[in-house]
Amino acid sequence: MDNRTCPYPTLGLYIAGDWIDDTGNGVIPVLDPATETRIGLLPKATARHLDMLLDAAANASAAWGRMPVQERAAFLCAAADLLRARSDAIAAVVTLEQGKPLAEARSEVLRSADLIEWNADAAVALFESEGTRIDGGNAISLVPVGPVAAFTPWNVPVLSPARKISMALAAGCTCILKPAEETPGSAVELIRAFADAGLPAGVLGLALGDPAFISDHLIRSSVIRKVTFTGSVPVGKHLAALAGSVMKPVTMELGGHNPVLVLQDADIEKVAKASALGKFRNAGQICTSPTRFYVHTSKFDDFVEAFAAETARLQVGNGFDPENHVGPVASERRLHAIETLVSDTLGKGATLVTGGARLGSTGYFYAPTILTGVDGESAFMRDEPFGPVAGVFSFETVAEGLALCNQSSLGLAAYVFAASDIDANKAAAGMDSGIVGINSFSVSRPDLPFGGVKDSGYGREGGVEGLKAFLVTKVVAR
Template sequence: MLIDNVWRAGRGNATRVIHNPANDEVIGTVALANATDLDSAVACAVSGFEVWRRTPAIERTRIMLGAADLLTQRADAIANVLTLEQGKPLAESRAEIAVSADIIRWAANEAQRIYGRIVPPRAAGVQQMVHKEPVGPVAAFTPWNFPIAQVARKVAPALASGCSLILKAAEETPASAAELVRAFVDAGLPAGVLSLVFGEPSEISQHLISHRAIRKITFTGSTPVGKQLAALAGTHMKRVTMELGGHAPVIVAADADVSKAARTLADAKFRNAGQICLSPTRMMVEQTVFDEFMETFVARIREIRVGDGRLEGSTMGPLANERRLKAMERLTDDAVSRGAVLTTGGTRIGASGNFFAPTVLTEPPKDSLVLNTEPFGPVAAVWRFADLDEAIAEANRLDYGLSAYAFTRTIRTANRLAHEVQAGTLWINQAAAAWPELPFGGVKDSGYGYEGGPESLEAYLQTKTVAISDV
């Protein structure tokens, strides 16, 4: 872990073994924090905040841009680490690092555009100002599916805003998060501004969220855990950003470019083995083009080459852990038992490693698990709809509202979907493109608050009104 810019073991010397998900081999250990470690991290975050909040924005920008450059320069070595512990193909690891550097650069430049304003007074001799100030030390919790990009989406806007941050990254993928943090340290980030800890998630969240010095919580993960953390933060009046689970609906209208829609969705669905919160999961295709869509969709999926992400030719790696394997088997068996057709896949691949075949379930009933539980894996559910009213109703049926997709060549249909589909982001005629300049966040049980865009910095700023009279 990193505390006060020093890499060290935990005070209790506790560790956890890390496995390669492609072959189950032990590849290392990660240090686990205890309460003493966390108190040290908080103390450093408090002192680091006092330094960083007074650091001129242009200097914050310089250091952050330096970190992005180091991340880019080290991309090949870091990609190998990322693939080794998370499983995704090297090409996807390199892409994640490139996106992370882009996120950091964008936020770094936004640091120089944090503006207050002057408000015209109602009397002579009075000056009224609105200041934007960093909220204070932040506790951030990130998942294993994008162990560098998800860290960047929290660290970058927090640092750009002038906050210090304690990062509790995923124990499954510690080295990837550490490499991003290392880039900031090597770029000259002052001691205490950024700390990295690992440990028992419930213990760390309880300790940090309850600590009076922590003023902001940001979490990416499952909806049930997010609700628990939000409730805990609420008892301490802590500001929160929650980027939670999704179950993204897809609407393919008859007037769409059906071939493009099928290819785009096949590629998007099985990226990172489907372990993406914004992955397209519930695919509704208008009945007149259903067969055409399925022919291209399934053919594209059968081109996927499942294997060790470090091997040339692999286009989909293993699932991150054995829990996900069991979850995919449970979703598939449940859907088939209820009448769904197993069009392709549906089985584990090999006896070692967490490989699962890309799976398509056709016409699952609405009460099946796969249509009500976020799959978070390489399982797609596809069925037909008769009219747009039916598709929109199904898209909005669940309590999730993170992402949604649609394919149509009619501006009238696109506009209707834009207004009626309940989601934080709707992508029309394209795969997800969560660029750093765009706000990304959910509605309903998919969370609240935004990462990306100017809104991402706003989450780490508080507003202060200052009125000065010369009398």
């Protein structure tokens, strides 16, 4: 299978159990980032469509919330099984519209199935242990917050929607999903798995189209009782302000400019190999992607050399070719943003170790790039790269290294590499971030709460904490 033979789904809204591909309000072209060819047309929801989605979510809310959690969990587990059975076909859609290598796409689909199943099982355990307790004759219960509006990004177009949908549905909330307009086909396939699992009509809806129009309409509606968003800091701040103006609780996951602290006793060869794989996975388009590497001065030169050598082994190209390790970035807009960031940073005196240029004239391919000598006023230090670009810096003392790591206004993930567990744990305690990985870049798991501090947002997804974000505590006092 390749770009030419991969079937792309018909794009449509999912409203009250029906698929609607009404294009009367116009369409948005969906492009293959590897070839720049059009692969689909995204229908734009109207206000009438959104009101239909809201009515369906409201009408289904009470029955879904009252349904025994074990029955809700069964629907989720059935959807997870369908994702596993369809993983090859869905992965091809992901690669076609997002660009990541097919093996990465398949892994994302399978991880999404595991995540859905984990949330189903965790919800059963949570409600059985904490659903209702009696305290002095008073009843204290966990109840669903109500219909949810979920907004998801293009970089993990199955995993992010799967996380938000499964947490909301497991908790007893109905949900309307608005996926990124760059990757709607992945969302359609995910929704179809839930629909084919027999999910009652109205419990889950899909809105496609103009993001500003849809978010404004949904968040202002009295039907929506909770907002969850993953995306950029500026958009997140706007949506949080909008939700605040109508008193809606929000979960905001707004990305990061994630530091790596490489201590003096770290195994440089192992760290360099892990760094090349961790940094350039999904072409660096992961919110937890390491971006700023702070290496003890005694190991700086060795690390740069080893990191560059490992990076040179990565082959860039079409994600359908199994020989390729890195695909294109997701859009022309992202390509231009990376080109501008690197140009500005080099213009302010940075040294280019490797990469630093677009590859070819067709497709949004950019060479994995390593920079040193980055100026503190450069675009690289101001802006999250969200692409295949890394900066390497040196430090003398751990205190200095931590200060450098913590200087960003973002605080999602951070990483420490060290031979000594004691030193690694001490450094992790000093990291100003929501998540810290020790000797590993793998920090996102279904059982762990996920989220950041500072401009990286607030609230948590994943783990029991993520489920509880879709619940409120209700007291019946006597």
